[in-house]
Amino acid sequence: MEIILVSLLNGLVYGMLLFMLASGLTLIFSMMGVLNFAHASIYMIGAYLAFEVSRWFGFLPALILAPILCGAIGAAIEIWGLRRVHHNGHIAELLFTFGLVFIVQRGVQMIWGMLPMPYRVPSYLDFPLFTLYGANFPAYRGFMLLISAGMLLAIWLLLKKTRVGLIIQAALTHPNMVSSLGHNVPMVFTGVFAGGCGLAGLAGVIGGNYLTTESSMADAMGPIVFVVVVFGGLGSLAGCFIASIIMGMIQTFAVVFDYTIADMFSPLFKVPEMDTLLGEILTVPMSRIGPLLPYALMILILLVRPRGLLGTRDT
Amino acid sequence: MSDAARSIPMATPRRAGSAMTWLWVLGLVLAIALPWCFYDFAKARHSGFMISMFSQAGMMIIFALSYNMLMGQAGLLSFCHAVFFGFGGYVVIHALTGASNGSFPIPMELMPLAGGLAGLILAIIFGYMATKQRATAFAMITLGIGELMATAALMFQHFFGGEGGITSDRMIDRSLFGLSYAQSIEVYYLIVFWTMVSVIGMYFLTQTPLGRMANACRDNFERAQFVGYDPKIVRFIQFALSGLFAGMGGALYAIAYEIVTFDSMAGPLSANALLMAYIGGTTVFGGPILGAVLITVLQSGVSLLSNSWLVYVGVLFITMVTFVPEGLAGIIMAHGPIRKAGKLGKLAVPYVRILVPGFILVLGFVALVELVSFQTIGAAQGKKLVLFGNPIDIASNIPWAVAIGGLIIGGIWLRFESIVFGRVWDEITAELKRAEART
Amino acid sequence: MSGQAVSLCDVRKNFGATEIIRGVTLNIAQGERHAIIGPNGAGKTTLFNLISGRFPITSGEIALNDTRIDTMPPHQINRMGLSRSFQITSIFHKLTVFENLRCGLLWSMGYRYSFWSPLWRQKALNEKAEFLMEDLNLASRANTPAGLLSYAEQRALEIGMTIAGGASVILLDEPTAGMSNTETDYAMDLIRRVTQGKTLLMVEHDMKVVFDLADTVTVLVYGQVIASGPPVTVRASRAVQEAYLGALEE
Ligand SMILES: Nc1ncnc2c1ncn2[C@@H]1O[C@H](COP(=O)(O)OP(=O)(O)O)[C@@H](O)[C@H]1O
Ligand SMILES: [Mg+2]
16 A cells, blocks of 8 residues: 555655646647657756756756756757758658757767766755655655646646746647737747746656756657656647556656466466467566556557647647 | 540559669669778788668668658658667567577578567557547657657566667577678678668658559648548558568668667657658658768767767757758759759859858857867766867867857858858759740 | 449548548449538548548548458558549659659559569569650659659659559549649640540539539538538529538628
């Protein structure tokens, strides 16, 4: 029982981190039609920048500065990159961001080296917040939850209470309507792209020291964020949120419940030990299958419902 | 249809002209002759590096072309193409083992068929799922499939050998021609043969009803439905066949290297297919061949000299996406009408004029990348930085200033020259148009 | 119902909450030339989309030569002998004119998904595509990518692809919209020629064309048929003059 509660909390933390990344990607994807492969790369840049800033000025300035810098990078990418390739179609835009992934990946290695960065949780957040059935819940995870909740609230307020929010909402479901509304579309696009990248940067700041800041972190996060966005559905932030939490939980619980398929059958009958591929499949522990589950889920949902969980239109 | 129309003799629209045919023959002759250009007559042996690079180019040609059956010809963006390549490779490694212990007695020369069959079967299974969708949903399903299979390859020891991969020995002593395949030149010619077969096969496919309808579904899948075709089935068959060829490429990989690891199934290789096809040009059949050769040569060459390979590829790719979406082959094809009109000479001077600043820009960029990269990675490895043959002291400001200067001056100059070039180009094409209108 | 080429029985279509087609019943006899007229937004294109299987219907029945087709996908309906053109030109933009027409012919000539028969060897197929091209006056543009054709040429190609497969029922959605007078004359001539002996269902705004070509005219207003009959009768109908001609003047 206690393990379930702790895992729920951890799953929530991870899920919220995913949402921070995925929400920006959903906004960008739904409004601009750009499947931004470089989104996780921005997240990685966020983490590295946060490390760099916190080394000189401390964690709190990093928390503010790094996302702003990432937003600026995003704006630059949109203005000088995507806008130029826009007339070649969405595939060209996607490929443009695809190329960025390589550059960022290697660029980060060039600047900071191949080794993981010693980017750590600040000491004033490095204590157990509370103890749950004997297990410590670190204060930093609480802090992450706080930040993500704040972000959730901010997005909600932005979308519901501001004029820009209304435009964005309209654009989410009917992207070709925006221009007819007479708004400055390029500005809105740049803003959304920058905002999304800023969120990714924020995720990098708080995720970089929760996980590890290294040059493979974008590769590790990239596909899963895509899964979340596609699973949640195009044009739906709510779907994106649900998908993030589901994926967070799956990943966390798969580690905790370290069963094998053979174990599941064990109450019914004893699975004989087999030295074959089948035997291997039956005895792979859940913790190793865990990383596969999101992809399997995504494929499943796309097969039966190509628009995703709460999507308003086809992917 | 009136009788008058019937009586007018009509030439069939021109298929590949004779110049093209000669180009293909030249390519084949080159492929056969190239290893001998690097033959060391003093020691009477082949250059291992070159043979290995050419072999790699051969399988990558198959791989990139089979990828373009999806991307260029059917408009499908796949992120799991390496899965079929890798699977073909794994199966052939097992087949080689089987061939030497007698349980799978087929000769070496036919091994690529086993790999192709493996790729085909797997592509039928995954294609059944993925091709139900198109566009982004298709791309995302393939992304999922790619991740699934790469992870599975790491997880299951029996078939995939886990992290270490599986190995075999290609000296199976079964050959139609009594060859032992102990030497890599023998393997190279096997690769040349199968590459040729695959290229011809894939070209043939573009000239069949299926190939044409794949183009049609790419352009307008809805219209395809209203001329009686089910785009899903077109996608499915096209996908399965592209898996067949990818599997053959993987088989050659297994034969050449005698080891297959999960890398040959994983995302980066799938991405490579995309890069090769796109940089070479997806709109022309031969484009991906150019891309495959270029990327392979660069990869083999540059990765020897520098570890910043990814940056160069990324920048090259982004440049292509931004400025030359039709790829290398597209650029070459654009010169066709100008050549026919005999006006190619007019472009010579403008070309030299953009190449000079372009060269400076590239040099500056490479120098800068290498300097930055050396500061962290190279220095950690305790190496000395050597740029363009000169040892460089990175502590001094001069190399940095030269690099940045080259980058900036080259950039500005190139921008200016490209405007000039654009003007000349537009002039010539406008002239051609006028000439065409007159006839 | 029997003997009709196309018959619609109380066909309805909703987009969300709005009912766009509100119970259309229509019978088109074999070999009839049937024009559908009506103000913009009446649902004419939508009706075509329903008949050709592009959208599923909400309720009702559609039959082609006495076979229910309202649950079939478009390609299957096409194979049963119904072909359509689009109001907004729908062709294969990157393929040449010749290739476009050849694509229109492939299925009907039994090639299916063949990946073993080289196109250049299919003499009958290529000749047919060439005759068609000649017929459409597009022969000089044979190797031009369809996307680069002029508007009128694209419309001609659109009609050509629609009739290429030899369907017995042809649906044309505003084939002459946006054409000059001479172009319209040419197009109508073409349509008359290529649809000889076929059942033709056509949306058309040009009244001259309608009364010239059609055996029967149906007036669709707000998703309902308000009149149907020979052109003279329909022209004289009070209801049509009030509803339709009034709407036109708006
Ligand atoms: N896919 C669709 N989704 C929602 N509404 C549609 C759709 N297609 C058509 N409509 C609506 O149906 C009505 C009829 O359109 P249409 O059939 O194109 O008219 P017509 O061809 O007679 O001018 C219009 O009000 C249009 O907005
Ligand atoms: Mg209409």
